[in-house]
Amino acid sequence: MSARSPRTSAGSAGTDGLAFEVDGLVKTFPVERTLFERLRREEARAVHALNGVALRVERGETLGIVGESGCGKSTLARCLVRLHEPDTGTIRYHGIDVRSLRGDALRQYHRKVQMIFQDPYSSLNPRMSVGQILREALTVHAMRPPKAVFARQSELLDLVGLPVDSLERMPHEFSGGQRQRIGIARALALEPETLVADELVSALDVSVQAQVINLLLELQSRLHLTVLFVAHDLRLVRHISHRVAVMYLGRVVEVGATEALFKDPRHPYTRALLSAAPSLDPERKTESEAVKGELPSPMRIPPGCPFHPRCPVAMERCRSEVPALLPRADGRVHACHLEEPQPTEDARAA
Amino acid sequence: MSRPPAPHDPRAAGLPDGEALLSVRHLDTTFHTPRGPLHAVRDVSFDVRPGEVLGIVGESGSGKSVTLRSILRLLKPPTEITGEVRWKGLDLLTASRRRMLEVTGAEISVIFQEPMTALNPVLTVGEQILESLRAHEGLRGAAARDRATELLDLVGIPSPRERLGAYPHEFSGGMRQRAMIAIALASTPQLLLADEPTTALDVTIQDQILKLLLRLREQLGMSVILVTHDLGVVAQTCDRVAVMYAGRLVETAPVRAVFREPKHAYTLGLRLSLPSGGAHRQPLQPIPGAPPDLQDLPPGCPFAPRCSYVTDACRAEEPRRQPVAPQHTSACIHSDRLPAFEEVGS
Numbered sequence: 001m002s003a004r005s006p007r008t009s010a011g012s013a014g015t016d017g018l019a020f021e022v023d024g025l026v027k028t029f030p031v032e033r034t035l036f037e038r039l040r041r042e043e044a045r046a047v048h049a050l051n052g053v054a055l056r057v058e059r060g061e062t063l064g065i066v067g068e069s070g071c072g073k074s075t076l077a078r079c080l081v082r083l084h085e086p087d088t089g090t091i092r093y094h095g096i097d098v099r100s101l102r103g104d105a106l107r108q109y110h111r112k113v114q115m116i117f118q119d120p121y122s123s124l125n126p127r128m129s130v131g132q133i134l135r136e137a138l139t140v141h142a143m144r145p146p147k148a149v150f151a152r153q154s155e156l157l158d159l160v161g162l163p164v165d166s167l168e169r170m171p172h173e174f175s176g177g178q179r180q181r182i183g184i185a186r187a188l189a190l191e192p193e194t195l196v197a198d199e200l201v202s203a204l205d206v207s208v209q210a211q212v213i214n215l216l217l218e219l220q221s222r223l224h225l226t227v228l229f230v231a232h233d234l235r236l237v238r239h240i241s242h243r244v245a246v247m248y249l250g251r252v253v254e255v256g257a258t259e260a261l262f263k264d265p266r267h268p269y270t271r272a273l274l275s276a277a278p279s280l281d282p283e284r285k286t287e288s289e290a291v292k293g294e295l296p297s298p299m300r301i302p303p304g305c306p307f308h309p310r311c312p313v314a315m316e317r318c319r320s321e322v323p324a325l326l327p328r329a330d331g332r333v334h335a336c337h338l339e340e341p342q343p344t345e346d347a348r349a350a
Numbered sequence: 351m352s353r354p355p356a357p358h359d360p361r362a363a364g365l366p367d368g369e370a371l372l373s374v375r376h377l378d379t380t381f382h383t384p385r386g387p388l389h390a391v392r393d394v395s396f397d398v399r400p401g402e403v404l405g406i407v408g409e410s411g412s413g414k415s416v417t418l419r420s421i422l423r424l425l426k427p428p429t430e431i432t433g434e435v436r437w438k439g440l441d442l443l444t445a446s447r448r449r450m451l452e453v454t455g456a457e458i459s460v461i462f463q464e465p466m467t468a469l470n471p472v473l474t475v476g477e478q479i480l481e482s483l484r485a486h487e488g489l490r491g492a493a494a495r496d497r498a499t500e501l502l503d504l505v506g507i508p509s510p511r512e513r514l515g516a517y518p519h520e521f522s523g524g525m526r527q528r529a530m531i532a533i534a535l536a537s538t539p540q541l542l543l544a545d546e547p548t549t550a551l552d553v554t555i556q557d558q559i560l561k562l563l564l565r566l567r568e569q570l571g572m573s574v575i576l577v578t579h580d581l582g583v584v585a586q587t588c589d590r591v592a593v594m595y596a597g598r599l600v601e602t603a604p605v606r607a608v609f610r611e612p613k614h615a616y617t618l619g620l621r622l623s624l625p626s627g628g629a630h631r632q633p634l635q636p637i638p639g640a641p642p643d644l645q646d647l648p649p650g651c652p653f654a655p656r657c658s659y660v661t662d663a664c665r666a667e668e669p670r671r672q673p674v675a676p677q678h679t680s681a682c683i684h685s686d687r688l689p690a691f692e693e694v695g696s
């Protein structure tokens with residue numbers, strides 16, 4: 001399947017085109033009370049990481065997920081691969097409720113949806129050679145008969161551009177970029193359909209980042225992968241994503257085709273985020289700050305629109321009413337009260 | 351290794367003598383490791399002019415942070431630092447530590463990437479500012495507290511008088527960096543050394559801190575050396591740029607020239623490896639390979655093994671940095687073969 005045309009509507013579509021359908025996803029992490037707080041009988045607090053996330057991911061597309069710390073992008077990625085169990089909400093993968101999976105179906109899901117982590121230094125077992133790391137992945141899921149494992153190991157190294165003699169070597173003998181390739185090879189050993197890449201290249205030097213991005217682009221077209229690219233680097237996300245979702249304090253505030261979103265952001269937070277990212281053109285300097293104020297703590301999320309305390313165009317309504325992520329009159333999908341939601345299907349037909 | 355013509359050769363930094371606030375000449379820093387000596391900074395020379403923001407940019411291991419720390423002798427022994435760091439006629443490297451601290455304590459301040467480890471966790475922010483005010487400005491009591499409140503206000507901390515009593519852990523990352531800047535400013539420095547000051551911060555907070563630094567530079571007329579790996583931060587903040595690779599300074603130029611007409615193949619490679627709008631989902635142009643091991647450098651130009659402009663001459667001898675245009679120096683012998691950029695992109 002080739003890359004699909006980007007969808008701008010969040011409305012329902014035939015499920016056969018969708019990899020993921022996420023609705024109303026909520027995840028909170030309880031915070032241990034200190035002794036002092038317990039003695040004062042203070043209420044237990046919690047980090048509200050996801051507060052009703054809705055998202056569609058099409059098969060074969062690259063969806064970029066961007067946002068600042070506390071926006072929930074990593075928690076979302078971890079919920080999708082079931083490293084975290086969400087409190088409420090649904091995750092459907094190819095139409096099937098992921099949270100109901102048990103036994104072999106769950107094993108198959110874990111195989112089909114692979115996560116690649118940010119830190120290539122801590123996500124590889126330092127006491128296992130590259131060969132052992134790949135062998136483990138291949139045998140646990142019985143991807144190849146024992147006799148064919150070696151051939152497959154070599155194939156995988158070739159696929160990610162590592163020399164064949166890497167099998168005998170240990171992770172510490174490789175540079176950061178090469179280690180990230182080992183992590184990708186391990187994920188590909190399971191012949192996944194979907195890759196969830198959480199800050200794939202953030203720990204790498206600029207000159208090496210491009211190598212890994214090129215590898216990802218090439219693998220995606222060769223293996224028809226669906227990719228969720230979670231990152232804070234807006235320039236990279238813009239380059240590789242078909243569509244982009246912008247998150248703020250546990251919610252998706254805007255989603256849309258990459259160029260439309262970057263050229264004409266609709267949500268005030270998206271605008272602030274994009275204009276805060278430093279441009280490479282020294283002649284396009286701005287004097288004033290893109291947005292004032294601090295990021296609120298995910299333990300104390302403001303009522304109403306979570307962005308209203310920092311929003312330059314906030315109205316009374318924004319302080320009390322949470323705006324829904326809906327298609328607006330201009331077809332763009334975001335969660336801001338400034339533009340009225342698109343009329344329903346019936347109203348348009350009339 | 352060959353050395354540039356003579357010490358204090360103004361051409362080494364591309365400006366006439368006497369104009370510099372800080373002059374670094376032939377700075378060499380060597381760490382003694384169990385694997386043998388590690389030459390982290392080699393023959394680095396540059397000047398900082400009054401009121402300018404000089405960016406030192408490079409990847410990990412390029413020596414940018416070590417250069418900054420060598421200036422104030424902040425590196426622990428066994429480390430060998432040679433060369434000359436001239437601040438108002440005093441060589442900071444050979445002066446007694448006491449003399450160096452007398453001069454630099456007040457006039458040169460430093461801020462680091464992670465304010466939580468640089469701030470004292472058991473003292474309030476106010477106490478840490480007062481400490482500096484007492485030592486460098488001789489201020490005490492109500493006058494000192496008023497000045498401390500003023501400083502917190504200057505760096506954009508809301509309700510500054512109340513915040514004097516807060517501990518660093520009560521601040522968010524951005525506020526901590528603001529507090530650290532306030533402490534650094536307490537001695538009214540003429541030079542601020544900033545080591546990746548926004549790398550640990552979110553992009554909207556980074557934007558606020560960088561704008562703050564630029565505003566303070568205007569208001570206080572101080573110079574800044576900003577060490578960073580982020581070319582976007584360089585483009586938006588610096589007046590001049592020094593590019594480092596494998597412990598060497600390979601190019602210095604005004605910021606516009608670095609982005610429009612890079613004169614070193616490494617600088618060009620860095621620029622090209624970044625996506626800059628346009629070719630959506632097309633392959634990027636990475637620099638092949640990885641930076642060299644500082645204990646096993648290739649012969650000649652250290653960038654030669656990864657360079658697409660490499661010739662035999664590059665491998666024969668390590669090229670010296672030379673003037674290639676007004677205020678522009680480069681250590682690339684193929685600087686005239688490198689293309690210029692029409693559009694800088696986003």
